[in-house]
Amino acid sequence: MAVGTYEITHDKILESGKKLFLENGYERTNLRAICKGAGITTGAFYRHFDGKEALFSALVDPLINSIEHKFKNATNLCLDELSNGKLAALDYVSEEAIFETIDFIFDNFDLFKLLIDCSDGTKYSNFVDFIVDLELDSMERVSILLRKNNIKINDVNNNDLHIIYHSYYSCLFEIVLHDYSKDEAIRCAKTIFDFFMAGFHKVLGLS
Amino acid sequence: MAVGTYEITHDKILESGKKLFLENGYERTNLRAICKGAGITTGAFYRHFDGKEALFSALVDPLINSIEHKFKNATNLCLDELSNGKLAALDYVSEEAIFETIDFIFDNFDLFKLLIDCSDGTKYSNFVDFIVDLELDSMERVSILLRKNNIKINDVNNNDLHIIYHSYYSCLFEIVLHDYSKDEAIRCAKTIFDFFMAGFHKVLGLS
Amino acid sequence: MAVGTYEITHDKILESGKKLFLENGYERTNLRAICKGAGITTGAFYRHFDGKEALFSALVDPLINSIEHKFKNATNLCLDELSNGKLAALDYVSEEAIFETIDFIFDNFDLFKLLIDCSDGTKYSNFVDFIVDLELDSMERVSILLRKNNIKINDVNNNDLHIIYHSYYSCLFEIVLHDYSKDEAIRCAKTIFDFFMAGFHKVLGLS
Amino acid sequence: MAVGTYEITHDKILESGKKLFLENGYERTNLRAICKGAGITTGAFYRHFDGKEALFSALVDPLINSIEHKFKNATNLCLDELSNGKLAALDYVSEEAIFETIDFIFDNFDLFKLLIDCSDGTKYSNFVDFIVDLELDSMERVSILLRKNNIKINDVNNNDLHIIYHSYYSCLFEIVLHDYSKDEAIRCAKTIFDFFMAGFHKVLGLS
DNA sequence: GATGAATGAGCCTTCATTCAT
């Protein structure tokens, strides 16, 4: 598969942009620096992206889509199993699931860092809230099914839940962003899993 | 105590700065607007503050100092009591303590919001980490004393603790920043207290 | 009346802008050149005007308002006299009136040139149409009154009238913009008055 | 006559250029858009035209030449007939002639619109003046001959004549540019013919 | 001491044109 100069430059811009956004944040990064980093002039940039925000989006949108997809799939899987009477699906927030998430974050380390730490001034500045909303949507659909199956689950105020899940995801992201090695991250994840599961059981009233 | 025009102007600048930083964030707020809001000229501004960042510091440093002070006092009190054999001090992260914290945050609502949500681009952008470091310093000194008294407490990796406490404080701040009324905030705090205490007990191995 | 440096600079910008807009047209004039002509930096410019188009508006709006005012007054005067039975008011497009108009255009020579020849790219690019609309509005109100007084006036298609009046006003403006001396302009106006009056009488069926 | 791909591309560029110039005017149209519209690359464009202005010229020059030709022919015809004693030639500004002109403008609608409304920023921006100069040249030659034949014709100042004819042609073009249907345009032309003929007779002193 | 006009470097973006491939 031949790769033309367009693709090469395109990637150089993405790379340079990612590097500088990570270093300085979105707003404090200027286009000239990105272009210099990519070895091109500012004029050339606009052949590849519509502007600074578009570059940020190009970096980050694939991850956003991937996350949405993952949530949708996980939820559907969970609902299917519950419909089929397999209550074990409840454990979809299992230790295993967390490790998968850690894996996923590690695989997209830079992009997560971009979204969490460097997105101030873009439409992505509330990324964690976006994730939490996905989670709560999913949770609500699962809860309805659980109650139909006469499984008790505490009725927690939705805003409180939001805050708790915000905390949970922030925490997950912190693991990765703390410059842990992956092994350390996994060890840490175990601790955090214990920590939060205790909380979830307490608050949601899971047995 | 007479208050001269200097002080009046000074306060007006602080107020205008606070208002605009809260609305737009540090970076997207411009000095001219702050001056206009304070009813002064840009030239006059520099008689009061060394620049934009200095204004932000002036707003926020008192709170920072106050927090440092509070931590130091609480820690010393705790250590004193432990030295005197009163182990109940362990409960200093009690429900009551959380309510005190909530109170404190509410009393300094704007400044906390400034530090947490609007400090991007200043040296305060990692405010929560600063808080967590205070907490962990305190904790370490307490732990040492506890172990001397043969009270078992799990040995948790310091970075993991950092992450967990980061999560904890983020969560506390979120309560306030969610535009809850104070009553709602207190109700929410109860939930969150239950949630996190479960986690702390689990991870620290408190009985 | 003291004139501060602000006013001096303000006027210098207006002057420089007018000069360059007249020389190159709105679009081909750049702000840096205007500023250079005014002896200031681009930054200083924005203390005086919100931007390039705002500068153009500042130059031209007083004239626009003045024209609107003139039309309103003339129309009301005419309607009053007609109501009082003074049919001579019909002659408000008299030779005398044209000379007044010529005077007025000469007194605002640069601004008219700006609006007619140099406004491409601004919201004023259809200035002559604006004038014609004022004229036709006025005309319609007068016509209604005339017909009430049983004075016959041909019913000309409104679009045709628009075109004719467009032609008439373009012509008036051309007199001035042709770099005539005022004396020559007045002589020319006489010719043009004869020319157009013949046409108006023919088409409107005035006796 | 075979038409190669070169010719096809050439025409596509002309078409795309015409379309976009008409939509946005010369200056606000950019070459990249023209190329995109023609389905070619910017590089290819320069194989066909020397630049943006050259493209505009290529669109418009044939019409300019055709107009010049028409004027020359009409003048010569008129002069011939006058030489032969056929004074009726004077009527070459007849109703019929106007309709012919209207026809001609309609047949070249886009190009006229280009020259009149969209040529700002090109050397064609004073198209109407160009036409008027042709008319006046012609007129002068006819006038000389008329006077030789002892036919009286008022001696009108040349600049005044320029202004009047400018008005006349602007008006003619307005008919077409007003988005009239052809039938409406012809009706309007009748009105305008009456209007201007009255003026011409008055000013030139034609019987 | 206060004023506020001015600075000047910097920002993002546009575009006719060129030239290595």
Add this chain to the structure above:
DNA sequence: TATGAATGAAGGCTCATTCAT
């Protein structure tokens, strides 16, 4: 010969800060 990526100068505009008055 055609491509289209790249140029590079210019555009309008912003803003923390300075300094003559």
